[in-house]
Amino acid sequence: ELVLVDDGSTDGSREKLQELAQRDRRVRVVLFRRNFGQSAAMAAGFEHARGRVVVTMDGDLQNDPADIPALLEKLDEGYDVVSGWRKNRQDKLFVRKVPSWLANRLICSVTGVKLHDTGCSLKAYRREIIDRIRLYGELHRFIPALARIEGARITELPVRHHPRRFGKSKYNITRTYKVLMDLLTLNIFLKYERNPLYFFGWLAILSLVAGLVAFGGMAVQVWNGSADPGVMNVLLTVTFVLLVSGVQFTLLGLVAKLIVASGDRRLSYLVETGRASRGRGALRAASAT
Incomplete structure (x- = not known):
């Protein structure tokens, strides 16, 4: 068979392809509505x-x-x-x-x-x-x-x-x-791909560590009695944003993991001989023979 895909052409190719498909059953044509x-x-x-x-x-x-x-x-x-x-x-x-x-x-x-x-x-x-x-x-x-x-x-x-x-x-x-x-x-x-939580987990760790460092800097200034109101406000804001971001990255990673687990219906493996068994909700993987 010959599969011809027209990606939204405007030069008359669509008509030519349709003529070919009508003359020969081995020719299959896919016509896009626009360029994708x-x-x-x-x-x-x-x-x-x-x-x-x-x-x-x-x-x-x-x-x-x-x-x-x-x-x-x-x-x-x-x-x-x-x-x-x-x-x-x-x-x-x-x-x-x-x-x-x-x-x-x-x-x-x-x-x-x-x-x-x-x-x-x-x-x-x-x-x-x-x-x-x-x-x-x-x-x-x-x-x-x-x-x-x-x-x-x-x-x-x-x-x-x-x-x-x-x-x-x-x-x-x-x-x-x-x-x-x-x-x-x-x-x-x-x-x-298999576990996006690892990616977002690193971002969460970096944010949480940076937030704790900012909080430590703020605590040191308070302990030494050298706290400047302007600097303290900035450190407090930065600490809050970083700690909240760390929590959000963790939750985002968990959501991404759930999406991957529920949305990817492919088998997690591909056999070389024989035929892969059909898992729950999974697509059949053809054998490589």
């Missing part, structure tokens, strides 16, 4: 794809569909994710290549996934891996890192890359900022 972004488009493609293996690529044909069989062969070697590597990238040096290289180094450093080209959209995934990945923001470029959380075996393969022939690149400084913010989010997500 690449992560949403990929999430929709994952949801509508029915195969045990899913291959993604952009519609500008800079990646070559002829490389897909090589990706599938690599999957057959036992990998769960095969990422394309645009080794001979056909893009402008300072506009795309250098920023992408810097971003790739940063992403690899934060996520621990060692790939030469995390931004290449030509990738092959096993169904049981992508079924456990949730995409939002600009997280599509971090799928290998999200897959790594699930224990996926990841590798890369050099693929061809052609000069851009259609349309214009949407990458700009605004998207770079969004990527950096999503990378920060991902870093926190990788560490505290």
Whole structure:
């Protein structure tokens, strides 16, 4: 099958895609009401794809569909994710290549996934891996890192890359900022996804300790009889705010923990052979065969 996602285009692509779907039952089309972004488009493609293996690529044909069989062969070697590597990238040096290289180094450093080209959209995934990945923001470029959380075996393969022939690149400084913010989010997500109370717990401890220090400073001034009314008012306010913040961070962590526990219906594990048993309220995890 071929799943084509139209992300709110206005250039007549929707009509062309619908014509293709009418002529060939293997073509499935997903039409967005407006532009929701690449992560949403990929999430929709994952949801509508029915195969045990899913291959993604952009519609500008800079990646070559002829490389897909090589990706599938690599999957057959036992990998769960095969990422394309645009080794001979056909893009402008300072506009795309250098920023992408810097971003790739940063992403690899934060996520621990060692790939030469995390931004290449030509990738092959096993169904049981992508079924456990949730995409939002600009997280599509971090799928290998999200897959790594699930224990996926990841590798890369050099693929061809052609000069851009259609349309214009949407990458700009605004998207770079969004990527950096999503990378920060991902870093926190990788560490505290299962128990956000650990993250908020550290904030609570820091606030409480700082509040106790401020209270100690206030007590010392009172003990020495050198308390200045203006300074005391400031210390009292700071102490109150910090102590209350510590309590609030603790409660926020508990609420976040409850949300994760009640809202995440995925199994907490993924088996390599056989089939994972169905837990209470959990989704079935397909076997990796």
